Ligand code: HEM
């Protein structure tokens with residue numbers, strides 16, 4: 203016994219729980235919705251294919267998230283939101299985390315290439331590299347456009363799901379990629395507006411700190427306008443029908459309403475943090491329901 207007082211932040215945590223935390227499971231749950239829904243929009247996959255793609259997708263994205271925590275261990279240590287993660291809290295060493303992340307991604311590549319197809323494995327691996335090297339290693343610390351360009355990483359899952367079922371990519375898959383791509387700025391900047399102290403302390407040039415709050419809010423509005431147009435585009439070329447159209451209209455109206463509420467509150471010098479939280483939380487429901495509507499729409503009209 204050393205007699206050192208127990209720090210509640212450093213209370214023992216089972217290794218299994220830390221390994222799961224390294225993969226950011228809650229984020230992956232939505233990534234998997236945007237992987238599996240396109241599979242049902244693309245065709246009629248067997249349950250085994252869905253299971254294999256889900257396991258491979260989880261391990262690839264989880265591996266990417268673990269390597270992200272390895273590369274970001276210095277800034278995770280200074281942000282309140284991230285300082286209890288396995289590395290900054292001292293429960294795991296950086297090299298253990300790196301090895302875990304690389305092992306997950308390697309196994310996922312083999313699994314997808316061997317049991318699904320090589321295009322699916324290649325697209326998932328491209329998502330891994332994009333997130334680790336383009337977003338985390340490069341853009342996150344160097345530009346307020348970090349999540350716009352880097353956000354492309356999070357848009358790979360629909361391509362993965364589509365390729366797993368069709369063995370190829372087409373304009374519907376591209377539309378789904380673009381939908382997630384343009385959804386990312388309103389999703390993330392709503393949170394970035396609320397976490398400016400954290401990002402300032404970590405010297406990460408997130409949009410609100412570089413452009414200011416008002417400009418970030420205007421940008422959120424413009425990205426939402428493009429997002430709405432992109433969600434309606436597949437209906438114009440006949441990819442989806444009425445159920446999807448009605449769902450998209452409703453979901454879009456609520457998202458635009460939320461984003462405008464943030465902007466108008468700020469312009470009127472009224473509190474905008476409540477509406478910003480709402481937009482962040484709602485953005486998650488929005489994407490899940492939009493992709494679910496795509497799958498159901500195609501399933502009932504097939
Ligand atoms: C560059 C792109 C993105 C950035 C920078 C970003 C950033 C973030 C951050 C910082 C959080 C807060 C997490 C926390 O509190 O620990 C978050 C939450 C979340 N993000 Fe994103 N995100 C991005 C793209 C995506 C994508 C593509 C998806 C899924 C399709 C996604 C799904 C989620 C989910 C489900 C949460 C809630 C997690 C929770 O409640 O613990 N994000 N995002």
Ligand SMILES: CC(C)=CCC/C(C)=C/CC/C(C)=C/COP(=O)(O)OP(=O)(O)O
Nearest residue numbers: 229262263266326329330333355356358359
């Ligand atoms: C197909 C495939 C494998 C794609 C990879 C997709 C992927 C892992 C997307 C993650 C998006 C995300 C959580 C970004 C936040 O990173 P951050 O570093 O800003 O968040 P943090 O501060 O919470 O660590």
